[in-house]
Amino acid sequence: MGLALAGALADRGHTTTVWNRTPEKADGLVANGVHRAGSVAEAASASPVTIMCLKDYGTMYDVFDSARDALKGRVLVNLNSGTPKEARAAVAWAAEHGIAYLDGAIMVPPPLVGQPGSVFLYSGSRDVFDEHRATLAGMGDPRYLGSEPELAVLYNTALLEMMYATMNGYLHATAMVGTAGVSAVEFAELAVGWFMPTVLGPMVAEEAPGLDEGTYPGDLGTLEMNLNALEHITRTSEEQGVHTGQPRLMQEIAAQAVAEGYGGNNYLAVFEVLKKAPRTR
Amino acid sequence: MGLALAGALADRGHTTTVWNRTPEKADGLVANGVHRAGSVAEAASASPVTIMCLKDYGTMYDVFDSARDALKGRVLVNLNSGTPKEARAAVAWAAEHGIAYLDGAIMVPPPLVGQPGSVFLYSGSRDVFDEHRATLAGMGDPRYLGSEPELAVLYNTALLEMMYATMNGYLHATAMVGTAGVSAVEFAELAVGWFMPTVLGPMVAEEAPGLDEGTYPGDLGTLEMNLNALEHITRTSEEQGVHTGQPRLMQEIAAQAVAEGYGGNNYLAVFEVLKKAPRTR
Numbered sequence: 001m002g003l004a005l006a007g008a009l010a011d012r013g014h015t016t017t018v019w020n021r022t023p024e025k026a027d028g029l030v031a032n033g034v035h036r037a038g039s040v041a042e043a044a045s046a047s048p049v050t051i052m053c054l055k056d057y058g059t060m061y062d063v064f065d066s067a068r069d070a071l072k073g074r075v076l077v078n079l080n081s082g083t084p085k086e087a088r089a090a091v092a093w094a095a096e097h098g099i100a101y102l103d104g105a106i107m108v109p110p111p112l113v114g115q116p117g118s119v120f121l122y123s124g125s126r127d128v129f130d131e132h133r134a135t136l137a138g139m140g141d142p143r144y145l146g147s148e149p150e151l152a153v154l155y156n157t158a159l160l161e162m163m164y165a166t167m168n169g170y171l172h173a174t175a176m177v178g179t180a181g182v183s184a185v186e187f188a189e190l191a192v193g194w195f196m197p198t199v200l201g202p203m204v205a206e207e208a209p210g211l212d213e214g215t216y217p218g219d220l221g222t223l224e225m226n227l228n229a230l231e232h233i234t235r236t237s238e239e240q241g242v243h244t245g246q247p248r249l250m251q252e253i254a255a256q257a258v259a260e261g262y263g264g265n266n267y268l269a270v271f272e273v274l275k276k277a278p279r280t281r
Numbered sequence: 282m283g284l285a286l287a288g289a290l291a292d293r294g295h296t297t298t299v300w301n302r303t304p305e306k307a308d309g310l311v312a313n314g315v316h317r318a319g320s321v322a323e324a325a326s327a328s329p330v331t332i333m334c335l336k337d338y339g340t341m342y343d344v345f346d347s348a349r350d351a352l353k354g355r356v357l358v359n360l361n362s363g364t365p366k367e368a369r370a371a372v373a374w375a376a377e378h379g380i381a382y383l384d385g386a387i388m389v390p391p392p393l394v395g396q397p398g399s400v401f402l403y404s405g406s407r408d409v410f411d412e413h414r415a416t417l418a419g420m421g422d423p424r425y426l427g428s429e430p431e432l433a434v435l436y437n438t439a440l441l442e443m444m445y446a447t448m449n450g451y452l453h454a455t456a457m458v459g460t461a462g463v464s465a466v467e468f469a470e471l472a473v474g475w476f477m478p479t480v481l482g483p484m485v486a487e488e489a490p491g492l493d494e495g496t497y498p499g500d501l502g503t504l505e506m507n508l509n510a511l512e513h514i515t516r517t518s519e520e521q522g523v524h525t526g527q528p529r530l531m532q533e534i535a536a537q538a539v540a541e542g543y544g545g546n547n548y549l550a551v552f553e554v555l556k557k558a559p560r561t562r
Contacts, residue, residue, distance in 0.1 A: 055509075081510070083517045084461065108480065109501060117479060143471075154461050157517045158454035158468070159476050160510055163484075164531050165450020166477075167548065168555070170485050172446070173439035174492055175556040180365065180435050184492035187439070190424075192486045195440050196447075197478065198398060199389065203444075204451050205473045211455055211465035220390060228336075229362070229441055236364045236438045243555045245530050250445050253526065267448065274449070274524045275456040 001053050001110050003029065005079070005139055008114030009051075010034050012138040019043035044070035049132055051139075053079040053106070057086040061093070068097045075100045075128055077136070079120075081157065084150030091124060091149045102128045103149045105156030106140070113139055123151035172237075172246050179240040207268055214272075216265035223270070224263040227254045282334050282391050284310065286360070286420055289395025290332075291315050293419040300324035325351035330413055332420075334360040334387070338367040342374070353379045356409055358417070360385045360401075362438065365431030372405060372430045383409045384430050386437030387421070394420055404432035453518075453527050460521040488549055495553075497546035507548040508535045 002020060006029055010016040017035040018026045019042070030036050037043035044050045044067040054060050060078060064071065076099050078090060087103050094101030104122040112118050118140030122129050129136070129144050136142040145151040170191065177187045210216060216223075230251040237244045253273050262269035283301060287310055291297040298316040299307045300323070311317050318324035325331045325348040335341050341359060345352065357380050359371060368384050375382030385403040393399050399421030403410050410417070410425050417423040426432040451472065458468045491497060497504075511532040518525040534554050543550035 081513060083513070083520045085520055107476070111501070119475065148461055150461055151458075151463070154458055154517070154521075155463075155468075155471070157514055158457040159472060161457065161514045161528060162447075162450045162454045162472060162476065163481055164507075164511060164514070164548075165453070165527060166443075166447045166481055167485060168531055168534070168551065169443045169446020169450070170488075171492070171549065171552045172555045173443045174489075175552065176439040176442065177432075177435055178556065180429055180431055182432070182436075184489040187436075188486065188489035190436070191440060191443060192482070192489070194400065195388070195443065196482055196485065200444055200447055201473070201477055201482070204448060204477065205469065207451075208455075208465040208469035208473070211452070220392070226445075230445060232337075232362060232364070233438055233442045233445070236435070238558075239364050239366055240435075241558050243534070243557060243559050245534065245559050246446060246555075247442060249526050249530050250449055253449070253524070267445075268452065270449070271452045271456065274453045274527075275459065276524060277519075277522050278524050278526050 001079075001106065001113070004110035004113035005051060005053060005106075006034055007032075008140075009135070009138045011114060014135060014138060015047070017043050017046035039066070040064060041067040041070040043067075044074065044076075047074075049075045049077060049135055051077045051079060056080055057082045057090055060090065068099070072098045073100075075102065075132060077102045077104055077122075077128075077132070079104045079106050081105065081160075082153050083157075084154050087123075087150040087153045100125065100128050101149075102132075103152045104136075104142075105152040107156065107159065108140060115140075117141075119143060121145055121152045121155050123147070123155075124149040168246060172243060175242045176237065176240060179242060210268055211271055216262065216267075216269040216271075218264045218266050221266060222264050223254060223258055223267055226267045227251065227258055227263075230254050282360075282387065282394070285391035285394035286332060286334060286387075287315055288313075289421075290416070290419045292395060295416060295419060296328070298324050298327035320347070321345060322348040322351040324348075325355065325357075328355075330356045330358060330416055332358045332360060337361055338363045338371055341371065349378045349380070354381075356381045356383065356413060358383045358385055358403075358409075358413070360387050362386065362441075363434050364438075365435050368404075368431040368434045381406065381409050383413075384433045385417075385423075386433045388437065388440065389421060396421075398422075400424060402426055402433045402436050404428070404436075405430040449527060453524060456523045457518065457521060460523060491549055492552055497543065497548075497550040497552075499545045499547050502547060503545050504535060504539055504548055504550050505544045508532065508539055508544075511535050 006016050006018045017037050019037045026036050103124045107119040120140040120142050123145045174184045233247040253270050257270045257273045287299045298318050300318045307317050384405045388400040401421040401423050404426040455465045514528040534551050538551045538554045
C-alpha cells in the first residue's frame with residue numbers, strides 16, 4: 001500500500017520522500033525519481049506532510065518515536081486502521097508533541113489508489129484537511145467526515161464488516177448450491193448478475209430512514225416470518241452438509257429480537273439487537 | 282403472496298379460481314371476477330394448473346390430501362420453500378398420485394409479483410415447465426434451473442441467505458457508526474450509495490471462477506491479513522458496545538481456514554471452510 005500511495009503522489013508531481021523498514025521495497029520508486037530517506041526522522045524532515053500507513057497504532061508509536069522532533073510543527077496523516085479509542089489517543093499524542101494530525105482510511109485496494117473511483121476518508125482537524133486537500137487528492141477522492149477523530153477508522157471498520165458479511169453470505173450461498181452440482185460461475189450469473197444489483201441493493205438502500213426512526217413496520221412481512229426463513233436456511237445447511245455457523249447466528253439474533261417483542265415488526269428490527277453488546281458470547 | 286399470485290394471473294386474463302383457509306381474504310379478487318372455491322378439491326378441479334403457495338411441504342400434504350383425486354392428471358406447481366430432501370420427496374408423492382409436478386420459488390416480495398423485474402425459479406419436469414410457461418410468465422419471468430427438483434428451493438434458500446447476510450452486515454455496520462452519532466441515512470449515502478455498487482458488487486462478481494477452480498491466489502492480499510482485519514472489527518465492536526457475534530464468527534471461520542493452511546491464499550479460501558459442516562457448533 002505504501003508503494004501505491006507514494007507512486008500516486010509522485011505521479012502527480014509531488015516531491016516525495018519514502019521510508020520503509022525494508023528499504024529495497026522502494027527501488028522501483030527511486031528509479032522514478034522518488035527520494036529514499038535513511039531514517040524515519042529524515043523522511044519526516046523532508047516534507048511539510050508525512051503520510052503513514054502502518055499495521056496499527058502501536059506500530060505508529062514505535063516507528064515515530066524517533067521522529068517526534070522532526071514532525072514538530074508539521075503534519076502527520078495516519079492512514080492505518082485502528083479502533084475509535086486508538087484514534088482519539090493518537091490525537092492526544094500528536095497534540096502533546098506539537099504535531100498537526102489527521103486521521104484517515106483508505107477505502108480501495110492498492111491497484112486502485114490514485115485511480116478514478118478511489119476514495120479516502122478523513123476525520124479530525126478540519127484545518128489540516130482543508131490546507132492539504134490538494135495533496136490528499138493525489139491518492140484518491142478525499143472525503144471529510146467530521147471533526148471527531150474516530151470517524152474515519154469507524155467508517156472504515158464498518159464498511160469492511162459490510163464487505164466481509166456480504167462476501168461470506170455469497171460464499172456460503174455458493175457452497176449451498178454447490179451441493180447440487182451448481183458451479184460458482186453459474187450461480188453468480190443469477191446471484192451477482194441479477195439478485196444483488198436488482199433486488200438486494202435497492203432493498204438495503206430504502207431502509208436507512210426507518211433505522212434512524214426506530215420504526216420497523218411489519219406490513220410487508222414480519223420478523224416472525226423471517227425467523228421461520230432463517231430456521232429454514234439453517235436446516236437446509238445441515239441437510240446439505242455445509243457450514244451452519246452463519247445462518248444459525250442470524251437465526252439466534254432474530255430469535256432474540258422476537259423475544260424482545262419485535263416479532264410483528266419487519267426484519268430490520270434486528271437492528272435493536274445488533275446495537276447492543278451480546279448477551280452471551 | 283397468494284393474493285398477489287392470483288391477482289397477477291387474473292390481470293392477464295387467465296380464468297382463475299382461488300382457495301384459502303380464510304375465504305374472505307379473497308373478497309377483493311372475487312370482486313374483480315376471480316372464482317372462489319369452497320374446497321381445495323373444487324379449486325384443483327377448476328383448472329388444468331394448480332399453483333400453491335403454503336408455509337411448507339408438511340402443510341402441502343395436509344391441504345392437498347383431500348384433493349389428490351382432483352389433481353390426478355393435472356399439474357401442481359409448488360411455490361413454497363423447503364429443503365432439497367423435501368423437494369425430492371414431493372416429486373415422489375406427486376408421481377405416486379399421478380400428478381404432474383413442478384417445484385418453484387418466488388424471488389420477489391408480493392408487491393413486485395407480475396411486475397417487470399419479477400423472477401420465479403423452477404426446477405424438475407422440463408415438460409411441465411415448457412407446456413405451462415405462458416401461464417407461469419403471468420407471475421414473473423420464469424427461469425428453469427434444471428431437472429433436479431431441489432434446484433429451485435436450493436437457489437431460493439441460498440439467495441435468501443445472501444440477502445440476510447448482506448442485510449445483517451449493513452445493519453451491524455450502521456450500529457457501529459451509530460456509536461459515534463452517525464445517522465443511518467448519513468452512513469447509507471456512502472455505504473449503499475457508493476461502496477456497495479462501486480466496490481463490493483464488482484469485487485464479488487469477479488470471484489466466481491476462482492471458487493470453481495479452488496484457486497485463491499494471495500498476490501493482492503492474504504487471508505492472514507484478512508484475519509487481522511476481522512479481529513480488528515471484533516475488537517472495535519467490543520469497544521463500541523455493539524453486538525460482536527457476527528464479526529467473531531467470521532473471524533473464527535477465517536482462523537480455521539488459516540489453521541488448515543490457507544493463510545497465504547486470499548480471503549476466498551474461507552470457501553473451503555464454508556463448504557464443510559462445522560467442527561463444533
